[in-house]
Amino acid sequence: MTIDRIPVGSAYDVLVGRGVLAQLPAVVPDDATRVLLVHPPTLAHRADELAAALRAGDRSVLVAQLPDAEAAKTADVAARLWSRLGEAGFTRTDVVVGFGGGATTDLAGFVAATWLRGIRVVQVPTTLLGMVDAAVGGKTGINTPEGKNLVGAFHEPVAVLCDLDLLATLPRADLVAGLAEVVKCGFIADPRILELVTADPAAASDPDGEVLPELVRRAVAVKARVVAADLKESSLREILNYGHTFAHAIEQVEHYTWRHGDAVAVGMVYVAELAHRAGLLAAHLVAEHRRVLTSLGLPTTYRGGRWEDLLAAMRRDKKTRGDLLRFVVLTDVAAVTRLEGPAESDLRAAYDAVSATD
Structure with a gap:
């Protein structure tokens, strides 16, 4: 099993490969005695499996199911999670894990950024969009009636795990939609991405092949380079x-x-x-x-x-x-x-x- 470690400056690594989920207990910091694992409804069974693996390290693990997709990214949902953290006595050495698509990782990061003015977060994106965009870079946020992601914070994770095996479980429409962010990286920074897509569009969207994993690695590398140079979007990061x-x-x-x-x-x-x-x-x-x-x-x-x-x-x-x-x-x-x-x-x-x- 080959796992690529793509550094985001010196802050953290993005792990990309098949079977990467097994690395979750190892990347949660040793001094974390409490973990909040948040997930969408479709991942309830897998979330329970991850929670069991985390508990094997003698940690207390809370599991919270979120509304699906963008419905999770509201102040009301964030407030419910803050209450869970307060009731469980989460401290600054504890950890939130975001297990799901981009909406889940956005919310998980925002909750971690705002609890006690910042606790640690591990992002485990399960969609192509989450892997190449939302979970990497430390942008967190929720929506308001006035717009998307207008409330948020920059809060870098301690690790991001991109398990390529999860892409085989995605609905076709969601996988294809995620490719838009990959193509974006091709247009703004890495023309090789466009060459790979042009050469074989079908292979580019095949989760069981070798082209899509290369596209994921290249897109993550583009974002990692940009974010490492400009975390808070003062200049360069706007290209994303x-x-x-x-x-x-x-x-x-x-x-x-x-x-x-x-x-x-x-x-x-x-x-x-x-x-x-x-x-x-x-x-x-x-x-x-x-x-x-x-x-x-x-x-x-x-x-x-x-x-x-x-x-x-x-x-x-x-x-x-x-x-x-x-x-x-x-x-x-x-x-x-x-x-x-x-x-x-x-x-x-x-x-x-x-x-x-x-």
Whole structure:
């Protein structure tokens, strides 16, 4: 069994490989006497197995089932977990374990960051999206009616375990949606990712093959390099938000019924169209976005007819400064810059391009 250790600076390692779940008891710090293991409903049986393995080390382990997906990321759910921690007497040497998809790891990290102003967290993402994005980098957060992840904190985990065997259990639509974040890493930093997808899109989405594990390792490595250089998103880390301004707007106006990866796929096409209209990105690279994403079965259009609502949501994006809309854009593959204050006509024209019927 080969396990790759991808360092995030000197802070922690991301373990990527098959059978990595067995490493969980070893990565929980020895001085942790209490563990809170949080999980979504679909992982209840596996969570009980992990809890039993952790108890073998003579630890007290609490297990908390969360609402599914984005419904977990609310202040009410966080408050219930804080109560569990208080009742059990969790101290600063104790640990929260997030076992689930991106919503679970976001919430687990936020609860750990805010309890006693910060206790340790181990992230165990079970989805492709969680492995290559949400669980790595120390971003934590919950949603509010005004937007996604508007309340949160930077709080690095002590370890991240990415067990590739778990990808075989994912619904096909969830696996494909997670590939959007992989493709994003290809466009912003690692063109080899795009080459691998282009060479064999079917292999890129095969959890039993060898191409998808390489894509996971490459995407994690991109995020690890960026996060190590800029934990708190003061400059470089913003590149990881490529496509996310429009994506988060879609998620909000659609009341989180869209998969995050699907929204990111459309968001990347939107921002490519926007960069083209601003004279920054060639037309053939806009077409390349559509070609790569379509080859994987990801959406490239949004036909909700909600432009004013989307624009209002984008104005609440975390990258906005005052009334100035800011977007991460490309000038070429792996050449990233920022577009600040684009013309209203360009914003609308890019929307028209992604909402046009075939």
